[in-house]
Amino acid sequence: MSKNDNLTVIDVRNIAKDFRVYHRSYGSLKGMTADWLRRALKHEPSVGFSIRHALSGVSFAITSGETVGLVGRNGAGKSTLLSILSRICLPTSGEADVYGDMISLLQLGAGFHPELTGVENVFFSAMLRGLTEQQVRDRFDKIIDFSELDTSTMDLPLRMYSSGMQLRLAFGIAAHLEADILLIDEGLAVGDAAFQQKCLNKMREYQSEGRTIVMVSHETDSISRFASRVIWMEHGKVRMDGPTQEILPKYIDASSDEEREGVKVG
């Protein structure tokens, strides 16, 4: 277990996020000029966009070593929350603190370029996630070993790889990053059954090392296997927050209820 036992690593206080949903005409010079003229001459409010409340008043704290599953329907605000924690966008109001080295895997293989070779992509992608060049060099063999690729393949441009190879390489890089806190958005297990098992083992390893994991997933199966705690989000708010065995069944019930109702209405 790590030395930071039971310390707060992620502290989210009353986060809200509003998005502007732009209408089709907006963004073009013509649409903007028309909008600007309407505002200036007729004193009408801007009609170029409407506001969508993606998150409103979200608060929770995560302590070191926890594995938290974020669940909720599409549009509940899970990904927006991870984006804010990863500093992709700023919240509209509220504050958050993150203590410790954090990497966010919002997308495996971000920064991959099809024209660059496997080697070049590994260096770029891994350094993008905060490794130093020396660290990448040290771990390089382990990465291609994990990805089940060989040295000759690594000198080919990435566009020649199959999508499975690309995914394995992306996960291979992700598995060798350095962090106390991991934010993961969807798709933990990639590739064939054997490779999936390897990915899951890597997750277990992270857990046993006392690292903190926050994962978004629609697969309640993997949530129940990994997460010790579940945060259930609905309409941009936290609906329930507690131990997995308590919250997850309720969430599953609710979703199947909704599904049934959906069928009735439809």
Next chain:
Amino acid sequence: MPDSRPHIHISPTPAPGWGIVSTIKEVYAYRAMLRMLVIRSLRLRYKNSSIGVLWSLIMPLMQVLVLWVVVGFVLNTGPSNMSAYMLCAYLPWNFFQTSLLDSSSSVLTYMDIVEKVYLPRELLVFATILANAVHFVMALIVFLAYRYLITSFIFGWPGMPPTEIFLLPVVFLIEAAFVTGLSLILCAWTTFYEDVKYILMVTLNLVFYFMPVLYFAENIRYAERIPLHLRTLAYHVYLLLPMTWIVMAFKQMFFKIANIAPRGHVPIISAPFDYRLLAYSALISLVVLIAGMAYFNRMKWKFTERP
């Protein structure tokens, strides 16, 4: 709580003030990534061409050859070594033009990264400008080879450049600061409205003819279309634009004071290097750089929420 762990504070307000200091600190912390981005863009540029980086050497040469045929040969304005003057003036202009064009769309090019991984977004603009600085150095080598090897075989040794040549790094830094400031502003605009890129392309085409690349700034002093009493004023106002002075300064750093009129015309003596304009341009560039950084810092968080 005394705590040695790294700490990130997330709040609705970005870095306080203009964010200049925090940006510089952050970019410094990400310097290895900056290097990677530069290498990556250099690699990608000529990835699938057989002669690769040689294109960077051939392109400015071809460009100037075409210009020289029109200006030096057909129109016959300027001295006999006009092609060397033009190639020299083309160096800072090409750096200016390609840097602005490339960096204005740099955030859009890297949008897949910007939307998924945190990195200081200024880095993308800086990397683009650094990559173009590498191309500038290669073009500079082409120019030196052209002037001191190729043409000196035909026309004889041109003589050493004036002592102001030692100011070349300073003048280039002034230009780089100016370009970076402008690029940051243009990049922020282009990220929201791609129209900016097309407006920029057209504008740069126009500005090219306004720059003393195809002619000399000194020509304005003798331009017959400008009323006599306004010529000196026009000349000085013209040089107050940082880019015109930079282009002229490049010629002044590589060429001794000489007659720059075509043979058989009333002589025009090239102007000496002006240190007051150096100081003035440095100041303007610094202001533009700070303004660009402050503006970019204010806009960068909205990039992922663009319309």
